[in-house]
Amino acid sequence: MTYATAPELSPSRPITGQPDPVLLWDTFHAYQRTAALDAAIDLDLFTGIGEGRRTPSQLAEFCKGSERGVRILCDYLTIIGFLSKDDGGYQLTPTSAFFLNRHSPTYSGTISQFLNLPELVSAYGKLADVIRNGETAMVGKGTVDAEDPVWVVFAKSMTPLIGPTADFVASLINGAGRAKARVLDIAAGHGLFGISVARHNPEAEIVAVDWPAVLRVAQENARKAGVQARYELLAGDAFTIDFKGPYDAVLLTNLLHHFNDEACVSLLRKIHASLKPGCRLVTLEFVPNDDRISPAIPAAFSLTMLAQTPEGDAYTFAELSKMLKAAGFGESKAVPVPNSPQTAIVTQRS
Amino acid sequence: MTYATAPELSPSRPITGQPDPVLLWDTFHAYQRTAALDAAIDLDLFTGIGEGRRTPSQLAEFCKGSERGVRILCDYLTIIGFLSKDDGGYQLTPTSAFFLNRHSPTYSGTISQFLNLPELVSAYGKLADVIRNGETAMVGKGTVDAEDPVWVVFAKSMTPLIGPTADFVASLINGAGRAKARVLDIAAGHGLFGISVARHNPEAEIVAVDWPAVLRVAQENARKAGVQARYELLAGDAFTIDFKGPYDAVLLTNLLHHFNDEACVSLLRKIHASLKPGCRLVTLEFVPNDDRISPAIPAAFSLTMLAQTPEGDAYTFAELSKMLKAAGFGESKAVPVPNSPQTAIVTQRS
Numbered sequence: 001m002t003y004a005t006a007p008e009l010s011p012s013r014p015i016t017g018q019p020d021p022v023l024l025w026d027t028f029h030a031y032q033r034t035a036a037l038d039a040a041i042d043l044d045l046f047t048g049i050g051e052g053r054r055t056p057s058q059l060a061e062f063c064k065g066s067e068r069g070v071r072i073l074c075d076y077l078t079i080i081g082f083l084s085k086d087d088g089g090y091q092l093t094p095t096s097a098f099f100l101n102r103h104s105p106t107y108s109g110t111i112s113q114f115l116n117l118p119e120l121v122s123a124y125g126k127l128a129d130v131i132r133n134g135e136t137a138m139v140g141k142g143t144v145d146a147e148d149p150v151w152v153v154f155a156k157s158m159t160p161l162i163g164p165t166a167d168f169v170a171s172l173i174n175g176a177g178r179a180k181a182r183v184l185d186i187a188a189g190h191g192l193f194g195i196s197v198a199r200h201n202p203e204a205e206i207v208a209v210d211w212p213a214v215l216r217v218a219q220e221n222a223r224k225a226g227v228q229a230r231y232e233l234l235a236g237d238a239f240t241i242d243f244k245g246p247y248d249a250v251l252l253t254n255l256l257h258h259f260n261d262e263a264c265v266s267l268l269r270k271i272h273a274s275l276k277p278g279c280r281l282v283t284l285e286f287v288p289n290d291d292r293i294s295p296a297i298p299a300a301f302s303l304t305m306l307a308q309t310p311e312g313d314a315y316t317f318a319e320l321s322k323m324l325k326a327a328g329f330g331e332s333k334a335v336p337v338p339n340s341p342q343t344a345i346v347t348q349r350s
Numbered sequence: 351m352t353y354a355t356a357p358e359l360s361p362s363r364p365i366t367g368q369p370d371p372v373l374l375w376d377t378f379h380a381y382q383r384t385a386a387l388d389a390a391i392d393l394d395l396f397t398g399i400g401e402g403r404r405t406p407s408q409l410a411e412f413c414k415g416s417e418r419g420v421r422i423l424c425d426y427l428t429i430i431g432f433l434s435k436d437d438g439g440y441q442l443t444p445t446s447a448f449f450l451n452r453h454s455p456t457y458s459g460t461i462s463q464f465l466n467l468p469e470l471v472s473a474y475g476k477l478a479d480v481i482r483n484g485e486t487a488m489v490g491k492g493t494v495d496a497e498d499p500v501w502v503v504f505a506k507s508m509t510p511l512i513g514p515t516a517d518f519v520a521s522l523i524n525g526a527g528r529a530k531a532r533v534l535d536i537a538a539g540h541g542l543f544g545i546s547v548a549r550h551n552p553e554a555e556i557v558a559v560d561w562p563a564v565l566r567v568a569q570e571n572a573r574k575a576g577v578q579a580r581y582e583l584l585a586g587d588a589f590t591i592d593f594k595g596p597y598d599a600v601l602l603t604n605l606l607h608h609f610n611d612e613a614c615v616s617l618l619r620k621i622h623a624s625l626k627p628g629c630r631l632v633t634l635e636f637v638p639n640d641d642r643i644s645p646a647i648p649a650a651f652s653l654t655m656l657a658q659t660p661e662g663d664a665y666t667f668a669e670l671s672k673m674l675k676a677a678g679f680g681e682s683k684a685v686p687v688p689n690s691p692q693t694a695i696v697t698q699r700s
């Protein structure tokens with residue numbers, strides 16, 4: 001399973017010289033794709049098919065639902081690429097077999113619990129107002145509000161796609177070659193990044209920063225991974241809490257995009273001060289190219305920050321490098337994360 | 351401007367032997383495409399660009415919005431195929447220039463007012479419950495509730511894409527070769543189908559059936575087209591009202607899909623009784639192939655009926671033919687409508 005080198009959204013139909021009414025129709029109705037996928041996950045339909053049920057009547061019995069409903073949903077899922085259909089009924093495609101059958105070790109259906117949170121989704125219905133008012137459509141400061149409960153859901157549900165990325169990010173730190181290491185994991189969330197460092201380096205001690213309710217999820221994941229003895233919790237706001245450095249490495253995953261340039265620089269200064277000379281900061285981000293329209297997934301992520309935060313953005317490597325320099329760091333290196341639309345930024349403190 | 355022979359949804363990425371994480375990611379986020387398009391129409395952004403504004407700052411001034419917001423939205427619209435971008439800024443693509451610039455004679459932005467109605471869209475968020483309960487997620491019987499106000503919005507906003515289709519459907523009736531003709535237009539909505547018959551045949555008299563509030567929209571459209579003197583209103587429920595036949599032709603556009611087989615047959619019997627022998631019924635529908643998964647747009651329309659109606663569906667030609675025979679009609683003929691994902695069913699009363 002690999003992402004394409006430059007992961008693209010399901011190809012916006014190629015732009016031709018002709019107006020394309022199907023693009024218009026499809027975009028007006030695109031939300032139905034999300035709704036159909038969410039419904040199928042909710043009904044655990046892919047597991048039912050994976051277990052060998054193939055007809056609407058077999059699947060209706062499995063879902064305790066109506067045959068008409070199951071048949072229409074399965075046909076729609078076939079149209080959008082999650083099932084195939086022949087005279088015998090429906091079958092999983094490689095994508096649904098890998099990600100959406102509960103019996104698959106890579107089952108990822110839980111991520112709909114976060115991605116489909118009503119308070120997140122409804123923000124997109126107010127994008128025009130967001131643009132007019134220059135604010136987020138969410139209550140308060142959106143997902144950057146103190147102790148926003150969405151991050152507990154995030155920590156609990158978003159782990160399936162993180163595992164390989166966490167291992168790769170951990171390797172960037174372990175690559176620094178320090179056996180005994182205190183590692184700060186800022187905005188730890190589910191904790192998988194720091195936990196992966198601890199799993200790969202039995203001498204590493206992790207200090208995880210996040211809101212208290214989120215840290216309980218990270219702590220439970222650390223316990224499951226058997227690293228809880230080397231997993232310390234530091235509850236609070238990353239911008240104001242005492243990091244209790246110095247550290248041999250700092251992880252900063254998926255946090256900067258929520259804030260404006262100035263806030264990012266102020267956080268990076270704090271990190272710089274808490275990092276030992278010669279040690280590494282590894283930042284994980286959605287990093288679009290300078291054109292801001294490619295690759296599609298990281299570039300499109302800006303819209304999420306527009307909906308959910310007052311001032312966040314998907315920053316280019318040039319912008320991130322500039323922030324890091326303003327905070328006292330030297331040169332940074334961009335490292336594409338395999339099988340992921342994200343980029344790791346590796347920065348050494350001199 | 352033409353639809354492909356078999357209009358497809360923006361191609362579900364081709365199914366390969368490999369799991370496709372981008373398909374999963376894109377489908378979870380597909381609703382953001384709809385939201386971005388709706389926001390851009392609301393802000394009239396495409397008109398601003400069509401008038402020559404190209405940079406985020408020029409467009410922010412035009413929209414009275416934030417530069418960050420406009421820039422992020424325009425980048426996203428570029429990713430999904432509605433704008434192009436170069437060093438000078440943004441430009442319209444053929445699709446947005448044709449359909450979404452208010453100065454275009456084919457401006458179709460109004461259709462978002464119907465397609466984006468909160469009561470319609472929110473029904474899709476409850477699809478799993480719909481399937482479990484075998485009901486619509488909407489209040490009462492959904493869009494088939496008596497005098498549902500969504501049909502007034504439909505009549506007012508959905509006209510832009512209808513014009514050429516209405517002319518084609520009218521030609522199927524005028525082709526019957528009757529100069530003096532009384533024509534019944536059932537579920538007239540905006541009225542454009544019957545009005546087109548009246549425009550093309552100065553001897554035709556139209557009787558339009560719909561809910562009273564909807565007929566006021568049709569009447570206004572008849573007045574604008576200069577055919578109001580030959581445009582009669584018959585307010586009420588098509589299933590129970592006296593059609594006051596006999597007629598030389600009947601139009602039945604986009605109505606059958608809302609109901610189950612039995613209800614369709616009972617309505618078709620009423621139509622059969624009100625049609626003169628040798629005269630034509632023209633039915634317009636989304637008609638999928640027997641596989642129910644192609645062509646994509648008519649096949650996907652079933653999901654809309656699942657969300658919005660207790661028993662509706664997109665019927666195949668075989669199913670429609672069977673209903674028509676059960677109602678007393680003879681053979682029917684399927685006629686693809688040019689530049690439209692819909693099919694006209696032409697049925698002669700013997």
